[in-house]
Amino acid sequence: MKRIPTILQRASLIGVFMLLSLLPCLAFLPDSQTELANFDKRLESTAKPAKAPTRQNQAIAEFNTRLPDVNIQLDEILQTPKWISSTKGFLSGPDGKGRTISPATMARFSTNDAYRVTKAFLLEHTNLFDHGPEVLNEARIKRDFVTVHNGLHTVTWEQLLDGIPVFDGLLTSHVTRRDELVSISSQFIPAVGTAADVGTPNRKVVQTTPPITPPQAVIKAFRNLGGTLGESELTNTSVKPDGFEKHQSFKAGPLKGDANVRLVWLPMNRQSMRLCWQVILMSRARGEMFQILIDAQSGEALLRHKLTENISNASYRVFTTDSPTPFSPGYAVPSTNQPALVSRVLVVTNAFNTNASPNGWINDGDNETSGNNVDAHLDRDADNLPDLPRPRGSPFRVFDIPLDLSQDPVAYGDACVVNLFYWNNWMHDKLYEFGFTEAAGNFQINNFGRGGTGNDAVQADAQDGSGFNNANFSTPPDGLPGRMQIYIFNGPSPNRDGDLDTQVMVHEYTHGLSGRLVGGGVGISALQSRGLGEGWSDFFSLALLSKAGDSLNANYPEGAYVSYQLFGLQENYYYGIRRYPYSTDITKSPETLQDIDPGLASAHTGVPRNPAMPNSPTEIHNMGEIWCVTLWDARANLIRKYGFNNGNHLILQLLTDALNLTPANPNFIQARDAILQADLVDNGGANYHELWTAFAKRGMGYNASAPASTTTSGIVESYIVPDDLLVTPPSDFSGSGNVTGFFSPASQMYTLINTGTNFMSWAAGTDMAWVNLSATTGQLTANGGSTNILISLNSVASNLDIGTYSGVVAFTNLNTGFTQSRNFNLTISPPRLYFFPLDSDPGWSREGQWAFGAPAGMGGTNHGNHDPTAGATGTNVFGVNLAGDYATNAGGPYQLTAGPFNFSSDRSVVLSFQRWLNSDYPPYAFANVEVSNNGSDWTSIFSNDSGEITDSTWTSQRFDISTYADNQPSFYVRWNYETYAGAFAYSGWNIDDIEFLGVSQLSVVLPDFVSEGDGLIANAGQVKLAHAPASDITVSLSSSDTSIATVPFNSYHSGGPDEWEIRSFHHRQRSFGWNQNGNDRSIRLWILKRNQLHERVGQ
The missing domain is CATH 2.60.40.10 (Immunoglobulins)
Structure with a gap:
């Protein structure tokens, strides 16, 4: 083989402080340490993802024809359908019939099959997934529950091979109580056994006796974190290896708690998997939890994810509002004023929700801060073990412990533990009401037979000794305890304790919610996804603690109590710990989607910004601000519509349901669409316009797009609020031609669809004299009525001079007055100087596997796509091995050379040709185009340096070669390919319709x-x-x-x-x-x- 051949998530409220290297005392990590970044070798150039077969692209095109408003997004590594959804409706009709599932397909499954809708969808769209429903037979159900309030049935299957799970190999479907398929997400490998054989030859032997032992895997994982650990220091705390996964646990002095180890399959791409040890451990020195995948054969660390992102009755004396100095909303302008202290309240309760906590917060007969939902305690020595004894009630079950805020928090640690215990239980019960139940993966020791896996109550560490000025939450898989760590904040004098800032605690607990729900609970590790996690947590902490009567237009600081005097900040009740306060007023909170993109982020000059916070667009808490303020705008719209109680509850419910619908490691647009889907499921889309208005306000309108969640570069903003008039495709028109009047393309068909429930009148028009519209007015029936409009270039375009022309075609819903537009761009080029349609062989020089003739449509079996079956026009092409893939033995460069051409009296010369190219990337294979004005010295005008190329259709290529060709009597062009050791086999070059354009001198x-x-x-x-x-x-x-x-x-x-x-x-x-x-x-x-x-x- 050539290039060899989620569990936990910890999220911090204030990890942004780690970035301030000038103030290391405020970092979560010790001063001498730097943050260890996540990595995934599969995303690096040495382990390139393999592309899906062409039939998948054809299936996507067919799917879009059946359901024009569908959104199909493929996994970045596996090219599996990571998420299939629509913000305009469901994927099927009631009883699983209609839209994208035919009645005939549904009839093949028993009405008693609880998963028949999902199976029918997989069967009908086998080419899209590259498998059918049979893959579910070899998978295990990881999660299966119905959300009580809306009847949504969620099922998550985990892919197995030989009893060993595929890492992040989940397939999740959501079906309404009427058997309508809402969405489906898959990271299943189509041919899992074959992929394992390719990536791990002789896999049965490797599985039985992995060359790297579990202790060695722990040692290598720990060394990857910069630590030193000897095998003699490890103690195996397992009775014996458990199951096919060989699950084991180890202890060692440098580790905080147990290191858990098990076997998993790691897909390197769609066709190859490696057997790995999944190691989950926490370094005592670093105070952070990591998930590391160690290759079970080579010992290489292939993936690392940091799981720590830095922030009968009983009576509890606690602060029942934001903090000891509650002040929400905050000041209208930056102010150094500090609110007055308030007194704690003695709350008497067994639980806020006895359905959520049947045994109460403390089991009968117990008298300490430990129960079914949470174990709260001090952990000043940072060993992840309780500092005993825990606070005890005196008298029995009365936790009324003295507190003097004029002293250092060390003097009142037990009072802080009680406050921490109270608010963790409060969050457990509150989120249970929104659907975060046992079956959904919540945190409890005893699940009372309601589904899910128990033994995972939150371990809440007060005054954690790992550092200062931070808080975090670790979210392991269901069945392993979550861990909340709250630190002392040492900015003011005396210090302040984060255990008394309710926003901090609610923020952190919400990380547990999102970590368990998003993507079926695989964890949140990608860059954008982590930013979303911070935004969800900020939002829940603000919305859950809000009060009726709070102004919708005011400023709301996050974590104001603990941020006092951090970095000298005194305007903490205006800014909090974020760059801007949260506000619906864009003059106070100006951020939009583009502010996560380093190339687009605005400085927002003139808007007051927190001087203590760094301004990096890709810092996850900064990204979280943009997501949170967007949700804050949506909340305001719903409260205006329904009032405070109903509106605030509705947005929290929608977000909780949306987390469940969101695919693994989402980007901002996927998170947006999940909320719209949740509203479709819960309310039939009744809040469509209120939600879209909020998204569009922050640049996440209808035509917005975001790159894969691993990056933030490539944001496209949109401020369009979609209408019931759907115009598809959403793309603009770009045409080109020369002064002779031949254009390609010469027209564009747009389909107008009425997605609403009322009859619609529409109009279309343009001010461009060089296009014609086949229709300018019409009517559409409700619930899907459609019509086509052909927009074509006319004779005026044929008489345009050389240059670039642009204009707009507008489509208007006459019922609402809403107008949306498509841009039209036309480029008029110089006339042709030479044209080679390849109807006959022009006799150009060729080497290696270059050939002239008709391509056979072969190749691309394992990598890339196959050759075409004909030229772009006509039959023939120039191509590399017209019968299939190019040879992978090292050789070349091999050239197809055309010329000489006489351009001695020509200027503004342009080379144009049609390309169908599939090639590996450097250093394994090179594909380029070069030009020369003497046949000896060559200049490259195109190369595949940026990565593999996988064309599945003819694409037009255009190069301005005037610098090299103008006024040259002997000009040459050549197409090259070259392979080196380790290259994958692709179908290679195909070219057709080569032409040279230019202005010939008369x-x-x-x-x-x-x-x-x-x-x-x-x-x-x-x-x-x-x-x-x-x-x-x-x-x-x-x-x-x-x-x-x-x-x-x-x-x-x-x-x-x-x-x-x-x-x-x-x-x-x-x-x-x-x-x-x-x-x-x-x-x-x-x-x-x-x-x-x-x-x-x-x-």
Whole structure:
């Protein structure tokens, strides 16, 4: 083989402080340490993802035809359908029939099959997934539950091979109570056994006795974190390896708690998997939890994810609002004023929700801060073990412990533990009401037979000794305890304890919610996804603690209590720990989607910004601000519509349901769409416009797009609020052609669809004189009525001069007045100088596997796509191995060379051709295009340096080669390919319709001598080109003095020899006389050709 051949998530409220290297005392990590970044070797160039077969692209096109508003997003590594959804409706109708599932397919599954809708969808769209429902037979159900309030049935299957799970190999479907398929997400490997055999030869032996032992895997994982650990220091705490996964646990002095180890399959791409040890451990020195995948054969660390992102009745004396100095909303302008202290309240309760906590928060007979939902305690020595004893009630089950905030928090640690215990239980019960139940993966020891896996109550560490000025939450898989760690904040004097800031605790607990729900609970590790996680947590902490009567337009700081005097900040009740306060007022909170993109982020000059916070666009808490303020806008819209109680509850419910619908490691747009889907499921889309208005306000409107969640570069904002009039495709029109009037494409078909429930009238129009619309008005019936409009270039376009033209076509819903538009762009190029449609072999020089003829449509079996079955036009192409893939043995470069071409009288030369190329990337394979003006010295104008190329259709290529070709008498172009050891086999080059465009210089030839008295001289004038034109040319002629010389007004030429002429100048008597009446005479002859003026002076 060539290039070899989620569990936990910890999220911090204030990990942004780690970035301030000038103030290391405020970092979550010790001063001497730097943050260890996540990595995934599969995303690096040495382990390139393999592409899906062409039939998947065809299946996507067919799917879009059946459901134009569908959104199909493929996994970045596996190219599996990571998420299939629609914000306009469901994927099927009731009973699983209609839209994208035919009744005939549904009829093949028993009505008693609880998963028949999902199975029918997989069967009907086998080419899209590259498998059918049979894959579910070999998988295990990881999660299966119905959300009580809306009846949504969620099922998550985990892919197995030989009893060993595939890492992140989940397939999740969501079906309504009416058996409508809402969405589906898959990271299943189509041929899992074959992929394992390719990536791990002799896999049965490797599984039985992995070359790397579990202790060695722990040691290598720990060393990957920069630590040192010897095998003699490890103690195996397992009775014996458990199951096919060989799950084991180890302890060691440098570790905090147990290191858990098990076997998993790691897909390197769609066709290859490696057997790995999944190691989950926490370093005592770093105080962070990591998930590391160690190759079970080579011992290489292939993936690392940091799982720590840095922030009967009983009575509890606690702060029941934001903090000891509650003040929400905050100040209207930056202010150093500090709110007054309030007193704690003695709350008497067994639980806020006895359905959520049947045994209460503390089991009967117990008298300490430990129960079924949470174990709260001090952990000042940072060993992840309780500092005993825990606080005890005195009298029995009365936790009324003294607190003096004028002292250092160390003096009142037990009071802080009680506050931490109270709010963790409060969050457990509150989120249970929104659907975060046992079956959904919540945190409990005893799940009372309601589904899910127990033994995972939250371990809440107060005054954690790992550092200062932070808080975090670790979210392992269901069945392993979550861990909340809250630190002391040492900015003010005396210090403040994060255990008393309710927003901090709610923020952190929400990380547990999102970590368990998003993507079926695989964890949140990608860059954008982590930013979303911070935004969800900020939002829940603000919305859950909000009060009726709070202004919708005010400023809301996050974590204001603990941020006092951090970095000298005194305006903490305006900014909190974020760059801006949260506000619906964009003059206070100005951020939009583009502010996560380093190339687009705005400085928002003039808007007050927190001087203590860094301004990096890709810092996850900064990204979280943008997501949170967007949700804050949506909340305001819903409260205006329904009032505080109903509106605030509704947005929290929608977000909880949306987390469940969101695919693994989502980007911002996927998170947006999940909320719209949740509203469809819960309310039939009743809040469509309120939600879209909020998204559009922050640049996440209908046409917005975001790159894969692993990056933030490539954001496209949109401020469009979608209408019931759906215009598809959403893309603009880009056409091109030359001055002869041949354009490609020459038209664009748009489909208008009424997605609403009422009859609709529409109109379309443009101010562009060079396009025609097939229709400009019409009506559409409700619930899917549609019509097509053909927009085509007309004769005016054929007479446009060389240049670029643009305009807009507008589509209007006359019922609502809402208008949306598509841009039209037209480029007029110079005329053709040479054209090779390859109807016949032009005889160009070729080497290696270059060939001329008809491609066979073969190749691309394992990598890339197959060859075409014909040329872009006609039958023939130039291609590399027309019968399949190129040879992978090292060799080349092999060239197809065309030329020489004579451009001695030409300027503005352009090379254009049609390309169908599939190639591996450097250093394994090279594909490039080079040019030369002497046949010896070559310059590259195209190469595949940026990665593999996998064309599945003909694509137009255009290169301005004027710098190299203009006025050159001998010009060459060549297409190259070259392979090196380890190259994958791809189908290679195919080219067709090669043409050179340019402005050819006209020359005028007149007789050298004309005598008076010669009379009429017929056919005496010539207009010459350096070579025959590739297409028809019309030349306009004029004479400055028709009494002396006459010319035809226009002369038409349809091709000819290298020098062609128009013998149409007629010289009258004395027209070129030398000595007429003793005076020399001269005349000027103008010859006009599109944007050219040629002048000839005759004497």
